[in-house]
Amino acid sequence: MHEQDPTEQDRAKHDQVEQDQVEPVYADHAASAPMRLSARVALTNMASLTGNPSALHAAGRRARAALEDAREELATLLGAYPDEVIFTSGGSEADSIAVLRAAEQLAASRPGVLVSTIEHPAVGSVADVLGVRCAEFGVDSAGHAELVQLTELLRRHPAGPVGLVSLMTVNNEVGTVQPVELAAEIAQQAGAWFHTDAVQAFGQLPFDFGSLGAQLASVSAHKIGGPVGVGALLVRRGLQLGRYGLGGAQEAGVRSGTQPVALAAAFAAAAREAVAEQASLTMRLRQFRERLVTAARPLGGVVVNGAEPLSPAIVNLGFAGASSDDLTFLLDQQQIFCSSGSACRAGVHGPSEVLLAMGRDDDAARGGVRFSFGWSTTSADIDRIIAALPAAVCRARAVPR
Amino acid sequence: MRVLSAMSGGVDSSVATARLLAAGHEVTGIHLALSRTPLAQRVGSRGCCSLADVHDARRVADRLGIDFYVWDFSKRFADEVIGDFLSEYAVGRTPNPCLRCNERIKFAALLEKGLALGYDAVATGHYARLVENEQGLELRRARDTGKDQSYVLGVLDKHQLAHSLFPLGDSLKSQVRAEAAALGLAVADKPDSNDICFIPDGDTAGFLSDKLGAAPGRIVDIAGNDLGTHQGTYRYTIGQRKGLNLGVPSVDGRPRYVVGLAPDTRQVIVGAAEDLTVDELHGIRPTWTSEPPRGRWRGKVQVRAHGEAMNAWIETRADAVVMQLDSGCRGVAPGQYAVCYDGERVVGSSVILRAS
Numbered sequence: 001m002h003e004q005d006p007t008e009q010d011r012a013k014h015d016q017v018e019q020d021q022v023e024p025v026y027a028d029h030a031a032s033a034p035m036r037l038s039a040r041v042a043l044t045n046m047a048s049l050t051g052n053p054s055a056l057h058a059a060g061r062r063a064r065a066a067l068e069d070a071r072e073e074l075a076t077l078l079g080a081y082p083d084e085v086i087f088t089s090g091g092s093e094a095d096s097i098a099v100l101r102a103a104e105q106l107a108a109s110r111p112g113v114l115v116s117t118i119e120h121p122a123v124g125s126v127a128d129v130l131g132v133r134c135a136e137f138g139v140d141s142a143g144h145a146e147l148v149q150l151t152e153l154l155r156r157h158p159a160g161p162v163g164l165v166s167l168m169t170v171n172n173e174v175g176t177v178q179p180v181e182l183a184a185e186i187a188q189q190a191g192a193w194f195h196t197d198a199v200q201a202f203g204q205l206p207f208d209f210g211s212l213g214a215q216l217a218s219v220s221a222h223k224i225g226g227p228v229g230v231g232a233l234l235v236r237r238g239l240q241l242g243r244y245g246l247g248g249a250q251e252a253g254v255r256s257g258t259q260p261v262a263l264a265a266a267f268a269a270a271a272r273e274a275v276a277e278q279a280s281l282t283m284r285l286r287q288f289r290e291r292l293v294t295a296a297r298p299l300g301g302v303v304v305n306g307a308e309p310l311s312p313a314i315v316n317l318g319f320a321g322a323s324s325d326d327l328t329f330l331l332d333q334q335q336i337f338c339s340s341g342s343a344c345r346a347g348v349h350g351p352s353e354v355l356l357a358m359g360r361d362d363d364a365a366r367g368g369v370r371f372s373f374g375w376s377t378t379s380a381d382i383d384r385i386i387a388a389l390p391a392a393v394c395r396a397r398a399v400p401r
Numbered sequence: 402m403r404v405l406s407a408m409s410g411g412v413d414s415s416v417a418t419a420r421l422l423a424a425g426h427e428v429t430g431i432h433l434a435l436s437r438t439p440l441a442q443r444v445g446s447r448g449c450c451s452l453a454d455v456h457d458a459r460r461v462a463d464r465l466g467i468d469f470y471v472w473d474f475s476k477r478f479a480d481e482v483i484g485d486f487l488s489e490y491a492v493g494r495t496p497n498p499c500l501r502c503n504e505r506i507k508f509a510a511l512l513e514k515g516l517a518l519g520y521d522a523v524a525t526g527h528y529a530r531l532v533e534n535e536q537g538l539e540l541r542r543a544r545d546t547g548k549d550q551s552y553v554l555g556v557l558d559k560h561q562l563a564h565s566l567f568p569l570g571d572s573l574k575s576q577v578r579a580e581a582a583a584l585g586l587a588v589a590d591k592p593d594s595n596d597i598c599f600i601p602d603g604d605t606a607g608f609l610s611d612k613l614g615a616a617p618g619r620i621v622d623i624a625g626n627d628l629g630t631h632q633g634t635y636r637y638t639i640g641q642r643k644g645l646n647l648g649v650p651s652v653d654g655r656p657r658y659v660v661g662l663a664p665d666t667r668q669v670i671v672g673a674a675e676d677l678t679v680d681e682l683h684g685i686r687p688t689w690t691s692e693p694p695r696g697r698w699r700g701k702v703q704v705r706a707h708g709e710a711m712n713a714w715i716e717t718r719a720d721a722v723v724m725q726l727d728s729g730c731r732g733v734a735p736g737q738y739a740v741c742y743d744g745e746r747v748v749g750s751s752v753i754l755r756a757s
Contacts (some may be wrong), residue, residue: 008706096699330518350473 024335025381028201029223030172030314030372031339035270042269046262047144053259054250058210063261070264077203077268077275078155078219078234079208086233086251087264091199091220094233095122097255098195098216099166101241102128106163114153115166116145116178116355122218123166123197124353133159140303141359142307143176147183154190154373162192169201173354173370174306175314177205184213186238192240199223199231203274204282204313204374207354221263226270230263274375285312285373288382292318295386299393305355305368313374318360318367322396324352327369330392338371402521403427404566407507408461408469410454412588413526413569416577419584420568421524422465429520430462430469433511435478435502436599451601457588464586474510481505483599487612490635493662494736497553498597499706500750504556504688512564512707522564529554529747530570531562538562540690540747545573552706555740555750556688618667620645620742623660623676631669634662640677640732647671658732666733684722684739684751693717694748700725701742704733704753715741722751 012272026034035043046066051059053067068082075082088094103126113134115123127134135157137150145167154162165187169180180196187194195216201207203224209217216239220231235241235252244247247256274281291317297303301320319327324340331338340352351365360368371385421428432455455471462469474671482501489496512523528543529551540562543549557565569577581589584592600608616633629635629647636644641659651657651673658677661670682702687693692719701710702724714725724739733756741748 325472326514326518333468395518400513 006379009105022335022384024337025369025384026376027336027338027346027373027381027385029377030370030376032222032228033225033374034376035150035222035227035266036300036375037108038273039221039226039266039270043262043266046265049261051261063314067259067261067264070261074232074264074271077271078202078217078232079210079212080234081237083252084209084234084237085232086235086255087252087259088218088231088233088255089229089253090222090231091120091197091218092122092231093255094218094220094231095120095195095197095240097233097244098218099123099126099164100129101244101254102164102193102195102216103133103241105240105242105268106193107133110161110163112157112159112192113161113164113166114157114162114192115148118143118145118170118171118173118176118354119166119168120197120199121246123168123195126166128207135159139176139357143171143174143305143354143358144307145183147179150183151186151190154186162190163186164193164195166195166197166393167208168197169198170198170204170311170314171306171354172314173352173368174198174199174316175372176306177309177311179200181213183248188213198309200314203278204311206278206360215239217340221267221270223374224270224274226267227263229230230260230267277375281375282312285377288373288377288379289315292385293381296389299390303364303367305358305360312357315371315373316368317371318364318369319354319393319396320364321401322393323366324369325366326396326399327392331369331385331388334388334392336388338369340366340369402427402566403519404522405429405431405511405515405520406467406524408432408458409526409594410457410461410588411526411594412578412581412586412589412591413528415458415526415586416581416584417524417526417568418467419465419580421566422467428465428467428516428524430458430465430467431511431515432458432471433478433504433506434471434473434475435482437475437479457591461586462585471513472511474506477510478502478599480507484739487609489736490609491613491664493634493664494734495638495734497706497738498599500554500556500738503553503718508557508561514670515588516564521543521713522566524566524568526569526700527567528572528574529567531565531567531754536578537691541745542742542747543569544559544571548574550706551742551747552708552738552740554702555690555738555747557690558688559691562690562691587609592689602631609633609635616664616667618669620669620671622651622657623670625673628671634664634667634669637662637669638732639734640723645669645671674731679731679732679733679756680726680729682724682733682739682756683754684728685720685754686723687717687720687722687749687751689749690747694743698743700748701744702739703740703742704730710742713741721748 051063053064071085072082075085111133117136117138126184135153137153138146167178167183170177184194193215196214199220200218202219215236222228241254244254245256249256296317303318305316328340351362352368355368357373404426406419408414408429419582419655459469482498485501486496486498496604515523527550528545528611532539532541577716596603618631619627620631637659655673657671660672660676697716700715702713703710712727737751738750739753740750
């Protein structure tokens with residue numbers, strides 16, 4: 001079946017590598033990236049700033065000023081107006097607010113909601129809440145949204161006129177860049193709002209909210225080297241979302257809770273650096289991707305999940321006969337941290353919903369290993385992965401099913 | 402050795418794991434996900450399957466500083482343990498899912514996967530001893546006779562035992578708890594699990610009627626007299642006295658027991674205590690912990706986890722074992738495992754096909 005059979009030599013080599021004490025290779029940026037030094041500095045500096053940004057005294061005003069500095073800086077980097085930036089606790093909350101509030105606001109006039117089949121659960125699971133009001137448009141085998149199907153569903157959604165379309169900018173598992181500008185235009189022509197989960201896009205690809213044509217977009221700090229616990233929802237000027245949750249509605253009358261000034265400042269610092277080095281990082285990551293894929297090919301039965309246009313930061317590989325759980329386990333044992341991008345249930349991975357949506361069978365959908373890279377990835381990291389892969393794949397293929 | 406330690410989240414497997422580390426092994430903790438719908442909350446005193454147990458196991462692994470993974474065997478568990486449990490009950494037998502799990506999951510699916518991934522052995526927190534001597538590897542009863550779990554390991558063969566470790570065999574349960582406390586493990590006071598892990602509320606009859614559906618029929622005595630109705634033969638086990646709910650007392654006023662089950666005619670057959678007494682057991686699907694003993698030999702037979710070991714003449718046949726008990730034994734149900742011992746040593750097991 002495979003071009004290479006497991007040999008004792010390979011196993012011995014694998015075990016040898018395992019014995020050696022080595023520096024970890026972190027190849028799971030899409031899950032959470034290491035924090036950039038600039039972000040850590042901003043976070044620690046701002047941590048000593050006392051004051052609630054809503055308080056009227058000097059301490060409160062200082063906190064408010066720092067928060068608005070962060071907001072303005074992020075707005076510039078995102079191509080948005082500052083009053084379009086709503087700080088949230090992260091990407092999932094930004095998605096939740098966007099989708100749930102839009103669905104609520106438009107419930108009477110345009111009840112239909114359309115999301116793609118490869119959305120992050122923060123968008124995709126809206127179907128559990130909305131039931132028949134939500135329908136899904138699919139993707140092709142390369143993992144790109146079927147806009148013909150989207151157009152069709154906009155015309156005849158079972159629940160009536162469509163109020164909201166959501167399509168992520170970059171898929172988090174396979175890295176496919178989605179035709180969001182086109183989708184936004186299609187949605188707009190049909191009179192629907194358009195939301196994009198840009199969590200895996202901002203900082204990895206050029207991103208400009210102003211020219212995107214979307215009404216709503218979600219971004220997150222910790223995927224680009226900012227801290228965990230902060231993100232933002234971009235809301236087009238003039239759009240009324242209404243309150244989400246209970247509280248003081250501090251963020252633009254939508255999101256409640258005292259704003260985390262230090263997290264916002266660190267987010268802005270990470271974003272500044274990410275945007276500044278985005279073009280050069282993309283070039284570097286494209287070379288890494290090329291090297292990794294080229295090195296993997298000879299292992300036989302290799303499938304690169306997803307096709308161009310792709311994020312330079314995500315490489316999703318399938319190895320026929322090997323499960324991603326076993327592969328990530330074996331790589332973990334060698335201090336190489338990557339993931340089997342799929343739904344997590346009690347710490348156990350099922351088949352990837354994204355790969356299933358791309359038409360893969362159950363086995364293939366359990367086989368996708370996601371390497372995701374970013375600002376801290378070095379050429380030596382790629383060397384380590386390339387060196388470790390043959391033996392790991394070999395051994396994973398020998399595991400009885 | 403490179404060892405996979407099966408960590409249920411209970412005190413026993415936690416201490417077993419700590420001991421492996423102390424003995425210098427390279428240990429990876431594995432929690433087996435066996436349920437497809439893990440319970441989110443702690444329920445009763447169970448020892449596996451719920452998310453709370455995954456959490457406990459993970460925290461012990463953190464405390465011990467070892468790698469920890471959750472491996473999903475829920476499909477194989479559903480097919481080979483729960484599926485077997487249901488089909489055995491459906492045909493009137495009384496299965497033991499714990500032995501089945503050891504036979505098919507812990508020392509089969511997990512072990513084979515571990516070996517393929519470069520590990521040397523699987524360790525569990527079972528109370529049993531493995532002793533190496535001139536004869537080879539012997540599986541023996543635990544030092545703590547009250548906790549001895551050699552019975553549920555009686556299905557393991559030479560190959561499986563050669564790749565197994567039972568670090569608790571020489572210890573008393575009380576020592577194990579004290580050791581857990583000394584190690585600062587939060588599970589030190591966690592209650593033991595007694596139930597069948599996939600029936601958390603302990604209501605086996607309810608679980609079976611859910612899965613198998615109601616199958617009402619008649620309760621009759623040995624002479625065929627109709628005594629009442631029941632909701633499914635699978636709700637009864639040979640030797641059962643309670644739950645018959647017979648309005649009519651027996652002719653002689655003595656208690657009645659379930660002595661037979663006939664799922665094909667949907668009959669539960671009841672009789673007196675002496676109708677339950679058997680002295681010959683026929684076992685099928687034998688497994689042996691080392692070379693199968695030949696011919697007829699003296700040994701002991703145990704038919705339930707904490708049952709008495711009964712003296713017997715045991716005859717090994719090609720694909721069967723015939724056990725002639727010295728004195729009669731009550732309430733032996735087809736489907737139970739008969740585990741044969743030579744003194745403290747586990748010789749092998751078979752599944753009881755019939756008893757007479």
